[in-house]
Amino acid sequence: xxxxxxxxxxxxxxxxxxxxxxxxxxxxxxxxxxxxxxxxxxxxxxxxxxxxxxxxxxxxxxxxxxxxxxxxxxxxxxxxxxxxxxxxxxxxxxxxxxxxxxxxxxxxxxxxxxxxxxxxxxxxxxxxxxxxxxxxxxxxxxxxxxxxxxxxxxxxxxxxxxxxxxxxxxxxxxxxxxxxxxxxxxxxxxxxxxxxxxxxxxxxxxxxxxxxxxxx
Amino acid sequence: xxxxxxxxxxxxxxxxxxxxxxxxxxxxxxxxxxxxxxxxxxxxxxxxxxxxxxxxxxxxxxxxxxxxxxxxxxxxxxxxxxxxxxxxxxxxxxxxxxxxxxxxxxxxxxxxxxxxxxxxxxxxxxxxxxxxxxxxxxxxxxxxxxxxxxxxxxxxxxxxxxxxxxxxxxxxxxxxxxxxxxxxxxxxxxxxxxxxxxxxxxxxxxxxxxxxxxxx
DNA sequence: CCGATAGATGAATGAGCATTCCATATTGTA
DNA sequence: TACAATATGGAATGCTCATTCATCTATCGG
Numbered sequence: 188x189x190x191x192x193x194x195x196x197x198x199x200x201x202x203x204x205x206x207x208x209x210x211x212x213x214x215x216x217x218x219x220x221x222x223x224x225x226x227x228x229x230x231x232x233x234x235x236x237x238x239x240x241x242x243x244x245x246x247x248x249x250x251x252x253x254x255x256x257x258x259x260x261x262x263x264x265x266x267x268x269x270x271x272x273x274x275x276x277x278x279x280x281x282x283x284x285x286x287x288x289x290x291x292x293x294x295x296x297x298x299x300x301x302x303x304x305x306x307x308x309x310x311x312x313x314x315x316x317x318x319x320x321x322x323x324x325x326x327x328x329x330x331x332x333x334x335x336x337x338x339x340x341x342x343x344x345x346x347x348x349x350x351x352x353x354x355x356x357x358x359x360x361x362x363x364x365x366x367x368x369x370x371x372x373x374x375x376x377x378x379x380x381x382x383x384x385x386x387x388x389x390x391x392x393x394x395x396x397x398x399x400x401x402x403x
Numbered sequence: 404x405x406x407x408x409x410x411x412x413x414x415x416x417x418x419x420x421x422x423x424x425x426x427x428x429x430x431x432x433x434x435x436x437x438x439x440x441x442x443x444x445x446x447x448x449x450x451x452x453x454x455x456x457x458x459x460x461x462x463x464x465x466x467x468x469x470x471x472x473x474x475x476x477x478x479x480x481x482x483x484x485x486x487x488x489x490x491x492x493x494x495x496x497x498x499x500x501x502x503x504x505x506x507x508x509x510x511x512x513x514x515x516x517x518x519x520x521x522x523x524x525x526x527x528x529x530x531x532x533x534x535x536x537x538x539x540x541x542x543x544x545x546x547x548x549x550x551x552x553x554x555x556x557x558x559x560x561x562x563x564x565x566x567x568x569x570x571x572x573x574x575x576x577x578x579x580x581x582x583x584x585x586x587x588x589x590x591x592x593x594x595x596x597x598x599x600x601x602x603x604x605x606x607x608x609x610x611x612x613x614x615x616x617x618x619x
Numbered sequence: 620c621c622g623a624t625a626g627a628t629g630a631a632t633g634a635g636c637a638t639t640c641c642a643t644a645t646t647g648t649a
Numbered sequence: 650t651a652c653a654a655t656a657t658g659g660a661a662t663g664c665t666c667a668t669t670c671a672t673c674t675a676t677c678g679g
Contacts, residue, residue: 448659453657453658454657454658454659455658455659456656456657456658456659457656457657457658457659460656460657
């Protein structure tokens with residue numbers, strides 16, 4: 188008997204999670220269509236096929252939905268990136284791996300990236316909102332991860348001496364703007380992942396033709 | 404007599420412009436502090452030291468203020484960039500000039516760039532709003548300008564064969580993310596313009612140390 | 620099958636805010 | 650100075666939501 192109740196409560200647990208997930212998916216669809224401010228709770232509830240009151244059983248506010256949504260995804264991306272750079276390949280290869288992983292992730296999470304790229308700057312949130320901070324932190328974690336890669340590469344002589352953080356920043360800028368335009372113009376014409384190889388080569392070898400390295 | 408009236412109306416004209424400008428400046432301050440949605444017309448009016456009704460004599464809506472503001476600046480930037488690339492220096496030098504001009508502009512228009520960088524993606528506006536389109540066009544114009552530069556450089560052999568538009572996009576991403584972080588963290592510690600030289604070198608020579616160009 | 624508990628519902632509430640509108644003040648004309 | 654005409658002021662209007670809550674409904678143990 189005890190067992191039966193346990194199992195039932197497990198089922199309940201699962202169902203709870205599933206519903207929560209439903210709502211997050213609906214929110215993702217809506218937010219990515221219209222942005223945070225132009226999406227109403229009524230719309231989210233309708234898309235998720237729940238009543239508004241019900242939505243509030245899962246999330247305490249609209250902002251809470253948004254935070255949960257973005258945070259989960261950013262964390263996932265960060266985890267993937269960490270995984271991809273755990274190997275002991277040369278730094279150069281790891282850098283290429285980072286590109287691939289991020290592009291692939293964007294490819295598979297197009298709707299989310301609409302939200303992310305447009306909001307990664309987070310200014311609508313201003314300093315006050317806890318949100319900006321939280322997501323911002325993960326973004327900085329990405330920057331740091333790559334910055335460390337670059338440090339590594341400098342040590343092994345693969346990369347020339349640069350400021351790792353600035354370079355990482357520039358690197359992410361390249362990636363994000365590429366992703367962003369691709370999303371905006373996204374016919375399924377060309378694969379995003381395909382651009383990865385060329386981006387890696389631009390970053391490593393530069394645009395110039397001269398084989399003499401400038402002294403800087 | 405006719406002349407006197409004419410002069411007076413000229414003065415009126417000037418005063419009108421001056422007031423309009425006042426309002427735009429106030430709006431710039433407010434929008435850059437709190438973003439579009441969290442800035443109220445009351446706040447803008449107060450900051451500009453006008454009553455709300457008066458503000459509406461100059462702009463037909465809140466969105467109109469925003470558009471005017473962003474458009475004017477983006478146009479100015481575009482003009483500066485065009486000017487800087489009119490010369491007949493080698494493409495490489497023009498590219499460096501673009502970097503300098505954009506960084507200097509960001510330096511001098513910090514408040515504006517807060518708005519611009521956070522909104523350049525324009526997603527809060529969605530497709531419907533005419534706004535997104537208008538500003539988006541200018542952004543693409545920037546991309547095109549640099550893409551043409553790159554084409555030029557490829558022709559002269561200064562640059563290797565790349566997709567000009569993709570490269571220009573990556574280039575802008577680099578610039579924007581650098582500008583953005585600088586604005587966020589802006590103590591007046593280091594000059595933004597100083598990063599220009601190094602960004603140019605990263606773009607042209609890449610991160611790698613090997614002097615052999617990869618085959619791609 | 621019954622009462623009880625937990626879950627779901629969506630209309631009602633209330634706050635925020637863009638926009639309007641008319642009363643007041645300022646400027647221009649004769 | 651008096652009479653428009655024009656500019657300014659800011660309270661009042663009306664709308665859009667996020668959030669709440671009184672009311673149903675399904676589920677559960679016995």
